[in-house]
Amino acid sequence: MSEKAFNLKKVIIIFFVIQLILSFFLYKKVHIGKDAETGKFSVSLVTEYEDLQETINKDIQPDRYIAEEKLPNPEQFTYNSKTIYNIFKKWFGNSAVLNFRLWRMLFFLDIFIILFAFYVRKRIKFIPSKIQLLMETFYLFLEDLVIETLGEKRKRFTAYFVTLFLFIWISNQVAILPIPGISEPTRNLNVPLGLGIMAVLVVHYNAIKKKGLVNYIKGYMEPLVFMLPLNAVGEVSKIISISFRLFGNIFGGAIITVVVSGLTKYIIVPVGLNLFFTMFQGTIQSFVFTMLALTYLSIEIAE
Amino acid sequence: METMIAKAAALLGAGICMGIGALGPGLGEGYVGGKACESIGRAPEHANLITRTMLIGQAVSESTGIYSLVVALLLIFTS
Amino acid sequence: MINEYAQVTLFLGAALSTGVASISAGFGEGQTAAVTTKAIMRQPGARDIMLRSMLISQAVTESGAIFALVISLLLLFGGFLDESVDLAKAFSFLAAGMAMGFGSMGPNFGSGFAGSNACDAIGRTPSQHIPVTTNMLIGQALSQTSAIFALVVSLLLLYTVPNMAENQEILHQVVKACAYFGAAFAIGFGTLGPGSGIGFIAGKTCQMIARYKEKQSYFMRTMFLGAAVSESTAIYSLVVAFLLIFM
Numbered sequence: 139m140s141e142k143a144f145n146l147k148k149v150i151i152i153f154f155v156i157q158l159i160l161s162f163f164l165y166k167k168v169h170i171g172k173d174a175e176t177g178k179f180s181v182s183l184v185t186e187y188e189d190l191q192e193t194i195n196k197d198i199q200p201d202r203y204i205a206e207e208k209l210p211n212p213e214q215f216t217y218n219s220k221t222i223y224n225i226f227k228k229w230f231g232n233s234a235v236l237n238f239r240l241w242r243m244l245f246f247l248d249i250f251i252i253l254f255a256f257y258v259r260k261r262i263k264f265i266p267s268k269i270q271l272l273m274e275t276f277y278l279f280l281e282d283l284v285i286e287t288l289g290e291k292r293k294r295f296t297a298y299f300v301t302l303f304l305f306i307w308i309s310n311q312v313a314i315l316p317i318p319g320i321s322e323p324t325r326n327l328n329v330p331l332g333l334g335i336m337a338v339l340v341v342h343y344n345a346i347k348k349k350g351l352v353n354y355i356k357g358y359m360e361p362l363v364f365m366l367p368l369n370a371v372g373e374v375s376k377i378i379s380i381s382f383r384l385f386g387n388i389f390g391g392a393i394i395t396v397v398v399s400g401l402t403k404y405i406i407v408p409v410g411l412n413l414f415f416t417m418f419q420g421t422i423q424s425f426v427f428t429m430l431a432l433t434y435l436s437i438e439i440a441e
Numbered sequence: 442m443e444t445m446i447a448k449a450a451a452l453l454g455a456g457i458c459m460g461i462g463a464l465g466p467g468l469g470e471g472y473v474g475g476k477a478c479e480s481i482g483r484a485p486e487h488a489n490l491i492t493r494t495m496l497i498g499q500a501v502s503e504s505t506g507i508y509s510l511v512v513a514l515l516l517i518f519t520s
Numbered sequence: 521m522i523n524e525y526a527q528v529t530l531f532l533g534a535a536l537s538t539g540v541a542s543i544s545a546g547f548g549e550g551q552t553a554a555v556t557t558k559a560i561m562r563q564p565g566a567r568d569i570m571l572r573s574m575l576i577s578q579a580v581t582e583s584g585a586i587f588a589l590v591i592s593l594l595l596l597f598g599g600f601l602d603e604s605v606d607l608a609k610a611f612s613f614l615a616a617g618m619a620m621g622f623g624s625m626g627p628n629f630g631s632g633f634a635g636s637n638a639c640d641a642i643g644r645t646p647s648q649h650i651p652v653t654t655n656m657l658i659g660q661a662l663s664q665t666s667a668i669f670a671l672v673v674s675l676l677l678l679y680t681v682p683n684m685a686e687n688q689e690i691l692h693q694v695v696k697a698c699a700y701f702g703a704a705f706a707i708g709f710g711t712l713g714p715g716s717g718i719g720f721i722a723g724k725t726c727q728m729i730a731r732y733k734e735k736q737s738y739f740m741r742t743m744f745l746g747a748a749v750s751e752s753t754a755i756y757s758l759v760v761a762f763l764l765i766f767m
Binding site for chain 1: 590593599657671741755758
């Protein structure tokens, strides 16, 4: 026990010292690319003073930055090519930069998840390796939940819920990486909204498949007949509530991290905030989303 | 000009009406639901009867909420 | 002169949003912590499980206050005063802050109640902690739906209010300003009832699930039914708020 305490103190002291040293390089950035004056490829340290309001605007509303055209380095916002930017601007108008970042991030995330799945699949043996054990524990945990709520016959839904949980979880945890230009996909409103609409549509499709169209509509008049419009609006409110819960928590966490870190000059606070918002809230919100999708399904098709 | 001030006051009143009018039904229905769950725990063979009674009780206490909704809509839409 | 009013309402809205929402968040989380401590005193062997459930429930209760903090930060740092605003838009800032601030009070009380009852139930039957924690999370998420409605109304008030032309008379702007105020009151106080009510249902359901595990589906179905009916009052408030903003 005393050895553990000693190591912990050493780690904390080293951490503080590193943060202190890094804070001297607060306004210096490494610029890799074409040098503006000589036109040759170079790596250099550049001092840029950026005020808090500008950092936040660049993060949250990058298109306004381009529209007002007060950029010191236009290439970094227009992806090093005006033609790509013009294509996206024709499609999306005022949110070209945000949507391009979303598309890029989703593309790489999907490739990563598919490659990871193939990697784990190839290494399945009778005596499990570490990563196989991890994924199997996780799968069995969700399978027990699904069997308990939906019944033994509906085991095949487990794959859908595991996919939902893994996708949302990985999308939330991407926020830890401090690389500029990477932002988690669930930060844009479109991704949680799409996931919410998909979850509710799955519920309705399965309900119609099980109960038939007449019984399904009769289900809306459940306690008393005039509750039909109220129940219908209740379904829309289900979509709004699960999507906006995920969006509000993740986007809110991102805004709070940017603003509070800027105010405390990036010393120590970003680590604590990221730990809470990204790791803790990200896991809990993905679990809540999956459980709510599971419960909505179980109300309609439980035996 | 007086109609403008009246309209402003009407819109403000619609908001306050719906806001405070949703307090009662919300709390009441929640309480009923909680007690219903408790009683299902004690006597699970009567679960259907208890659920039906809960829904009827909730629908009746909803009626005051509907009154405030009607008053709010009247305030918004009539001059 | 309107710009000074705009600054006043902006700062007032930002302050009200976080200030009021934190009262209820603190209260709810504190209640959870108090009940958990008492339960640990009764059953010290299960303290790890109870501590974990308490932290999870407090995190979900906190999300109501997080929404309010987000609205405050958006108000302060979102660059709303870069262009000149008129009276109606100035009041929409105050309305957005009030809507989120008062709108998180009910759900936070409810989530606190649900969390405290769940931790108490785990204290009595520690072997059932997984179903009880799952049910507590679902119940708290249902209760937070009303806070999400308030968040939607606040975001609408911040981002979809048009800046009216300069030559509109002052009375049209006063009418619009009062409409936004009304919307803020409607959703602000309209979530007090459903939020606490659904939290109460969730708390009782958690206690019953801990006692009678085999009837879990009955309890969850009743909880959902009761929550859906209770939520309809919050939907009325949301509808009135939308009508007031857009007409």
